[in-house]
Amino acid sequence: MLRWAIIFLVVALVAAVLGFSGIAGTAAGIAKLLALIFVLLFVVSLVFGGLRRR
Numbered sequence: 001m002l003r004w005a006i007i008f009l010v011v012a013l014v015a016a017v018l019g020f021s022g023i024a025g026t027a028a029g030i031a032k033l034l035a036l037i038f039v040l041l042f043v044v045s046l047v048f049g050g051l052r053r054r
Helices: 002-018 021-053
Strands: none
Protein backbone atom coordinates (compact mmCIF):
# COMPACT_ATOMS: atom_id res chain seq x y z
CA MET A 1 0.00 0.00 0.00
CA LEU A 2 2.88 2.33 0.71
CA ARG A 3 4.15 1.62 -2.81
CA TRP A 4 0.86 2.84 -4.29
CA ALA A 5 0.96 5.99 -2.15
CA ILE A 6 4.45 6.78 -3.43
CA ILE A 7 3.39 6.08 -7.03
CA PHE A 8 0.43 8.45 -6.76
CA LEU A 9 2.66 11.07 -5.15
CA VAL A 10 5.09 10.87 -8.07
CA VAL A 11 2.19 11.06 -10.54
CA ALA A 12 0.90 14.14 -8.72
CA LEU A 13 4.30 15.82 -8.84
CA VAL A 14 4.80 15.10 -12.54
CA ALA A 15 1.27 16.29 -13.36
CA ALA A 16 1.83 19.47 -11.35
CA VAL A 17 5.08 20.20 -13.17
CA LEU A 18 3.37 19.68 -16.53
CA GLY A 19 0.45 21.93 -15.55
CA PHE A 20 -2.32 19.38 -15.13
CA SER A 21 -3.71 20.76 -11.89
CA GLY A 22 -6.87 18.63 -11.80
CA ILE A 23 -5.00 15.37 -12.18
CA ALA A 24 -2.31 16.54 -9.75
CA GLY A 25 -4.86 17.39 -7.08
CA THR A 26 -6.69 14.10 -7.47
CA ALA A 27 -3.49 12.05 -7.41
CA ALA A 28 -2.26 13.94 -4.35
CA GLY A 29 -5.55 13.29 -2.56
CA ILE A 30 -5.36 9.59 -3.35
CA ALA A 31 -1.74 9.50 -2.16
CA LYS A 32 -2.72 11.14 1.14
CA LEU A 33 -5.57 8.69 1.64
CA LEU A 34 -3.40 5.65 0.92
CA ALA A 35 -0.63 6.93 3.19
CA LEU A 36 -3.14 7.47 6.01
CA ILE A 37 -4.57 3.97 5.58
CA PHE A 38 -1.03 2.55 5.58
CA VAL A 39 -0.13 4.35 8.81
CA LEU A 40 -3.37 3.28 10.52
CA LEU A 41 -2.90 -0.37 9.53
CA PHE A 42 0.73 -0.22 10.67
CA VAL A 43 -0.24 1.13 14.10
CA VAL A 44 -3.01 -1.46 14.48
CA SER A 45 -0.61 -4.27 13.60
CA LEU A 46 1.92 -2.95 16.12
CA VAL A 47 -0.70 -2.83 18.87
CA PHE A 48 -2.11 -6.29 18.18
CA GLY A 49 1.36 -7.75 17.71
CA GLY A 50 2.41 -6.36 21.07
CA LEU A 51 -0.71 -7.72 22.76
CA ARG A 52 -0.23 -11.17 21.28
CA ARG A 53 3.30 -11.53 22.70
CA ARG A 54 2.19 -10.81 26.27
